[in-house]
Amino acid sequence: xxxxLSGLESTVPHFGTSDGLSHGFPTAPSFDLPITxxxxxxxxxxxxxxxxxxxxxxxxxxxxxxxxxxxxxxASMGGYISSQSVKKIIEINPHMLGTMAGGAADCQFxxxxxxxxxxxxxxxxxxxxxxxxxxxLLANILYxxxxxxxxxxxxxxxxxxxxxxxxxxxxEGGRLKGTxxxxxxxxxxxxxxxxxxxxxxxxVEEAAELARRSIYHAxxxxxxxxxxxxxxxxxxxxxxxxxxxxxxxxxxxxxxxTPSTVEQEMGExxxx
Amino acid sequence: MSxxxxxxxxxxxxxxxxxxAIASDRRLGxxxxxxxxxxxxxxxxxxxxxxxxxxxxxxxxxxxQRLVFRHKLYELREERDMxxxxxxxxxxxxxxEKRFGPYFCQPVIAGLGDENxxxxxxxxxxxxxxxxxxxxxxxxxxxxxYGACExxxxxxxxxxxxxxxxxQALQASVDRDCLSGWGGHVYVVTPTEVKERxxxxxxx
Numbered sequence: 001x002x003x004x005l006s007g008l009e010s011t012v013p014h015f016g017t018s019d020g021l022s023h024g025f026p027t028a029p030s031f032d033l034p035i036t037x038x039x040x041x042x043x044x045x046x047x048x049x050x051x052x053x054x055x056x057x058x059x060x061x062x063x064x065x066x067x068x069x070x071x072x073x074x075a076s077m078g079g080y081i082s083s084q085s086v087k088k089i090i091e092i093n094p095h096m097l098g099t100m101a102g103g104a105a106d107c108q109f110x111x112x113x114x115x116x117x118x119x120x121x122x123x124x125x126x127x128x129x130x131x132x133x134x135x136x137l138l139a140n141i142l143y144x145x146x147x148x149x150x151x152x153x154x155x156x157x158x159x160x161x162x163x164x165x166x167x168x169x170x171x172e173g174g175r176l177k178g179t180x181x182x183x184x185x186x187x188x189x190x191x192x193x194x195x196x197x198x199x200x201x202x203x204v205e206e207a208a209e210l211a212r213r214s215i216y217h218a219x220x221x222x223x224x225x226x227x228x229x230x231x232x233x234x235x236x237x238x239x240x241x242x243x244x245x246x247x248x249x250x251x252x253x254x255x256x257x258t259p260s261t262v263e264q265e266m267g268e269x270x271x272x
Numbered sequence: 273m274s275x276x277x278x279x280x281x282x283x284x285x286x287x288x289x290x291x292x293a294i295a296s297d298r299r300l301g302x303x304x305x306x307x308x309x310x311x312x313x314x315x316x317x318x319x320x321x322x323x324x325x326x327x328x329x330x331x332x333x334x335x336x337q338r339l340v341f342r343h344k345l346y347e348l349r350e351e352r353d354m355x356x357x358x359x360x361x362x363x364x365x366x367x368x369e370k371r372f373g374p375y376f377c378q379p380v381i382a383g384l385g386d387e388n389x390x391x392x393x394x395x396x397x398x399x400x401x402x403x404x405x406x407x408x409x410x411x412x413x414x415x416x417x418y419g420a421c422e423x424x425x426x427x428x429x430x431x432x433x434x435x436x437x438x439x440q441a442l443q444a445s446v447d448r449d450c451l452s453g454w455g456g457h458v459y460v461v462t463p464t465e466v467k468e469r470x471x472x473x474x475x476x
Contacts, residue, residue: 055304055450074450074476079277079412081448185304219476223280223304223450226476248474257472 055224057186058099067234070211073227084227096158102151131158131165143173186218186225280451281326281411285382288434291462292390298455309454321383326411328376356383356391367399378410388463416445
């Protein structure tokens with residue numbers, strides 16, 4: 001009986017002819033390569049050009065009522081803020097979310113590719129893909145591009161038959177299952193607030209506030225995070241967007257400015 | 273990121289009608305991490321002379337201390353305050369002394385000179401003076417600041433309008449810079465008074 005390996009095939013164009021030896025097995029996916037004299041040097045330069053510093057803060061955690069996913073919305077190029085309104089929480093399908101950290105193009109493309117694969121899985125197997133399966137699909141793709149300069153630090157969060165699921169997947173090929181993750185340059189600050197405030201049995205509102213606060217504190221301390229703190233909740237019936245608060249306004253909500261009565265100091269007028 | 277952007281800063285000075293305004297951000301950071309949100313960059317030398325120093329914070333503080341020392345000596349000897357033009361020459365000379373191992377700073381000097389005529393100037397890290405009639409900028413957000421000031425500046429503004437303009441220009445520019453912001457500090461100086469104000473800004 002011939003094994004049906006079509007699920008492992010990717011939609012990326014195949015390169016090279018299939019000889020008799022590898023007949024039946026899908027060839028490794030590959031893109032067109034540039035025509036240069038020094039390909040290694042070109043690759044190094046390309047990697048350096050594209051490699052952003054993962055300037056962002058994203059976090060996700062599992063609790064009693066599901067998974068909470070939150071992220072900031074700033075895109076920075078070195079010191080310049082290129083956008084304050086980037087969508088870093090990607091809706092893979094109505095039951096799964098992915099977060100974006102690292103290269104925006106890389107994350108957007110591969111998450112959409114993952115969404116396609118998840119849908120194909122649904123159609124072929126008449127059931128929704130598990131979070132374990134989806135994260136494995138993504139991790140395998142990223143591993144095959146290891147060393148080529150992709151920059152992806154993502155968390156796959158969803159609710160499947162086994163309950164809430166959360167995986168961390170990155171472009172080095174790592175894949176970790178866990179209950180609390182934060183990714184990006186602002187993650188140390190977010191971890192501080194998240195770890196100290198976390199309890200498994202929180203209500204949805206409490207968990208949303210914890211996620212919001214963690215992102216806010218990360219945007220305060222980290223220069224590369226800011227903009228809007230978006231909070232999503234993944235429950236048994238899929239994900240819902242809980243809030244999207246501007247971090248500038250959150251600061252004055254958490255720490256309101258009390259006008260201090262300072263008497264006007266009169267300085268000495270010279271000469272006159 | 274270069275050594276000038278290690279701590280992050282934003283400085284701007286603008287000329288109005290018989291007055292001037294000098295403003296800075298309040299962030300002190302170590303590359304991307306924010307350490308303080310109340311860092312002082314603008315110092316008062318005498319009644320009507322202010323200097324703001326952007327760039328590496330340690331060099332800014334040391335340079336300021338040396339300038340205060342020199343100015344105090346001058347005051348003792350001459351029994352009068354230094355004119356802004358003279359002070360600018362002093363800063364320029366001090367910076368050029370370190371030509372082959374410079375202070376990583378960019379000062380912005382603003383003062384009221386003879387007949388209360390406003391004077392502003394900036395210089396690079398080795399003391400090249402740049403005099404301007406309208407506005408001068410410095411810091412990691414300087415490119416944004418140039419754009420914002422160019423768009424918002426009008427000649428001969430009254431102190432209140434000048435305050436609004438310089439505040440808006442500063443806020444707009446630092447909101448596009450990861451390394452500066454977290455509030456603002458504005459001094460508006462007229463022949464009769466100095467008004468110091470703290471701006472509420474985005475704290476991200």
